[in-house]
Amino acid sequence: MSTPTTPPANGDVSGAEITLDSVVKRYPGQRTNAVDSLSLTIPAGEIVMFIGPSGCGKTTSLKMINRLIEPTSGSISIGGEDVRAKSQDELRRHVGYVIQGGSLFPHMSVARNIAIVPKLLGWDKKRIAARVDELLDLVGLDPDRYRHRYPRELSGGQQQRVGVARGLAADPPVILMDEPFGAVDPITRQRLQDELLGIQRELHKTIVMVTHDIDEAIKLGDRVLILQEGARVAQYDTPDAILAAPANEFVDDFVGSGSALKQLTLTRVSELELTRRTTAKVGERSADAIARAEQAGDSSVVVLDDRNRPVAWRFLRQLRRHDVVQPGDREALVVLDSRATLNDALDTMLTSSHGGAIVCGARDEYVGIVDFDSVTDHMRAIEREAVAHQEAAAVDGGGIPGASA
Amino acid sequence: MSAMTPTTPQAPKSSPDVSAAVTGARPRVSLRERLGGESIGLLVVLPVLVVVVFCCYVWWRQTAHLDSIEESALAWPSIRAQLVQHIKLTVVSSAIVVAVAVPLGVLLTRGRARAIAPLVVGFANAGQAAPSVGLIVLLAIWLGFGFWTAVLALTVYGVLPVLRNTITGLQGVDPTLVEAGRGIGMSAGSVLLRVELPLALPVIMAGIRTALVLVVGTAALVTFIGAGGLGDSLVSGINLFRFKVMVSSALLIALLALVVEWAGRVLEVVFRPKGI
Numbered sequence: 001m002s003t004p005t006t007p008p009a010n011g012d013v014s015g016a017e018i019t020l021d022s023v024v025k026r027y028p029g030q031r032t033n034a035v036d037s038l039s040l041t042i043p044a045g046e047i048v049m050f051i052g053p054s055g056c057g058k059t060t061s062l063k064m065i066n067r068l069i070e071p072t073s074g075s076i077s078i079g080g081e082d083v084r085a086k087s088q089d090e091l092r093r094h095v096g097y098v099i100q101g102g103s104l105f106p107h108m109s110v111a112r113n114i115a116i117v118p119k120l121l122g123w124d125k126k127r128i129a130a131r132v133d134e135l136l137d138l139v140g141l142d143p144d145r146y147r148h149r150y151p152r153e154l155s156g157g158q159q160q161r162v163g164v165a166r167g168l169a170a171d172p173p174v175i176l177m178d179e180p181f182g183a184v185d186p187i188t189r190q191r192l193q194d195e196l197l198g199i200q201r202e203l204h205k206t207i208v209m210v211t212h213d214i215d216e217a218i219k220l221g222d223r224v225l226i227l228q229e230g231a232r233v234a235q236y237d238t239p240d241a242i243l244a245a246p247a248n249e250f251v252d253d254f255v256g257s258g259s260a261l262k263q264l265t266l267t268r269v270s271e272l273e274l275t276r277r278t279t280a281k282v283g284e285r286s287a288d289a290i291a292r293a294e295q296a297g298d299s300s301v302v303v304l305d306d307r308n309r310p311v312a313w314r315f316l317r318q319l320r321r322h323d324v325v326q327p328g329d330r331e332a333l334v335v336l337d338s339r340a341t342l343n344d345a346l347d348t349m350l351t352s353s354h355g356g357a358i359v360c361g362a363r364d365e366y367v368g369i370v371d372f373d374s375v376t377d378h379m380r381a382i383e384r385e386a387v388a389h390q391e392a393a394a395v396d397g398g399g400i401p402g403a404s405a
Numbered sequence: 406m407s408a409m410t411p412t413t414p415q416a417p418k419s420s421p422d423v424s425a426a427v428t429g430a431r432p433r434v435s436l437r438e439r440l441g442g443e444s445i446g447l448l449v450v451l452p453v454l455v456v457v458v459f460c461c462y463v464w465w466r467q468t469a470h471l472d473s474i475e476e477s478a479l480a481w482p483s484i485r486a487q488l489v490q491h492i493k494l495t496v497v498s499s500a501i502v503v504a505v506a507v508p509l510g511v512l513l514t515r516g517r518a519r520a521i522a523p524l525v526v527g528f529a530n531a532g533q534a535a536p537s538v539g540l541i542v543l544l545a546i547w548l549g550f551g552f553w554t555a556v557l558a559l560t561v562y563g564v565l566p567v568l569r570n571t572i573t574g575l576q577g578v579d580p581t582l583v584e585a586g587r588g589i590g591m592s593a594g595s596v597l598l599r600v601e602l603p604l605a606l607p608v609i610m611a612g613i614r615t616a617l618v619l620v621v622g623t624a625a626l627v628t629f630i631g632a633g634g635l636g637d638s639l640v641s642g643i644n645l646f647r648f649k650v651m652v653s654s655a656l657l658i659a660l661l662a663l664v665v666e667w668a669g670r671v672l673e674v675v676f677r678p679k680g681i
Contacts, residue, residue, distance in 0.1 A: 120595075
């Protein structure tokens with residue numbers, strides 16, 4: 001297995017380690033094993049992405065962790081405890097499960113969907129109601145507005161958010177996600193990914209996610225597990241290591257070429273120097289905000305709500321229409337999480353009339369603005385660094401440090 | 406499901422979902438949207454039709470010149486007794502049909518029993534394909550005349566639509582929802598009760614309505630084994646060549662069937678889970 005790296009972020013890790021030990025799954029009537037002796041350690045508090053061609057056994061491997069599929073042989077443990085120690089239902093109530101499209105129950109309101117597992121665990125009503133509101137807030141849906149809605153009244157992205165909230169409901173240490181963002185449009189997907197990273201920054205769960213999108217794997221994963229047919233491990237390492245040194249031709253093909261593009265998926269917005277823009281609070285006098293903006297030479301103002309979350313990005317002429325700064329629809333505003341990739345940032349900037357994108361940090365709080373200049377500056381700096389590194393390497397006669405598989 | 410989302414500024418904001426999300430109003434799913442115009446029409450038209458036709462009948466009955474046989478056959482107390490008996494037969498049989506067919510349908514969609522489901526449905530099919538008079542009389546020869554034999558015959562007759570719709574309804578539930586339920590820790594029974602049955606309920610209720618209408622019509626035939634019902638006066642009208650008696654009882658049976666059809670539709674609306 002790979003060498004352990006430092007945990008991704010500060011704070012308490014609430015996740016649990018998952019280990020798979022020579023796990024085999026053979027379906028009756030099939031000659032080859034669907035999963036052929038998979039051994040793996042998933043460190044606590046990390047996001048591990050399972051990726052591989054279809055039929056490689058990645059989903060089977062995921063479902064064996066919560067025993068939706070029982071392994072033929074081998075053992076799996078979560079936090080040191082064998083998953084067969086408890087009944088299936090008991091186990092699954094402590095392992096979050098998020099599926100493509102959210103798989104919400106259409107006849108239950110959003111609140112009831114989220115409350116299922118807490119109810120099964122016998123929480124009292126007050127605690128459940130509080131938890132539902134907390135989770136809706138966490139996934140960026142206003143509880144008062146969405147609590148009583150039915151799934152069909154939500155957009156695809158909103159349904160998926162509720163699906164994530166349902167998976168988090170009982171605060172499980174481990175969350176399994178089966179292609180959770182596969183069914184939504186690219187912009188919504190990017191936003192959901194950013195939100196997941198934001199949530200993970202706060203919660204530090206152990207998240208195992210199956211995906212078929214290598215960009216998603218590289219963006220979200222602390223580690224990426226690339227599987228070949230029969231769930232044989234082609235490479236299991238950090239995204240940087242996989243991109244820098246693919247273990248074999250299969251991985252190389254799978255990851256694809258184009259190192260500059262890869263850099264775009266590998267670099268996070270938080271690594272850039274963000275520019276400051278004049279901000280205004282909702283309810284503030286417009287004249288004050290305009291005066292500040294003019295002094296700073298800005299043509300637009302980022303409007304923040306009372307929790308410092310951006311709700312709108314307005315030009316000064318828009319501000320002049322009202323005496324006080326008007327509230328905006330936070331959900332209609334496209335923002336970037338600080339852990340979004342440069343790829344996402346470029347996408348978002350292209351659709352923005354401001355030639356930039358608002359960057360948010362923890363709990364959707366405003367951090368700054370990223371614009372084209374800062375991205376291109378960063379890319380140039382990387383290029384210079386790479387050239388310098390190559391020259392140095394040529395002098396040393398050394399190669400790229402290898403990564404283990 | 407719409408891929409549109411209010412999070413994207415490009416998304417058109419014409420859909421009711423999205424505009425409601427923007428204004429913050431909680432969108433109500435209208436009855437019309439949930440059931441479609443045709444069902445609503447029937448819910449309103451059926452009772453009106455029944456009341457109008459029944460009023461016309463009462464007016465005719467009070468003004469028509471009847472001989473003594475017709476007079477006694479169409480006397481209100483005897484008609485009322487037959488009607489009550491007819492409803493009793495229908496309700497008791499239908500209740501038993503539901504009590505038998507729904508659990509049986511559930512059973513036939515679980516685990517290994519799935520394999521024998523076609524067999525059982527085929528058997529129920531045969532039960533319904535058999536001529537109803539034949540079925541009623543054969544059962545009477547075997548079990549004797551009377552109310553409960555009639556109920557048994559009607560039950561056998563009504564099982565098929567409920568059984569078939571229960572199976573179809575349960576099979577129609579998205580399997581990913583069942584897996585989602587199991588995956589988050591609901592037991593198999595809990596998934597059945599809280600996910601599968603509620604989602605299959607509209608289809609099951611449609612089967613129950615079909616069974617109700619079948620049973621109320623077939624109950625006119627149990628007069629042959631002395632189980633009463635509106636068939637009594639129909640048959641005596643035929644035997645005695647009293648055209649007015651024949652038409653009157655046929656009309657009353659038809660009206661009752663329409664009322665039952667309407668009641669079935671009302672039940673469908675009442676039991677339809679919110680959100681679907």
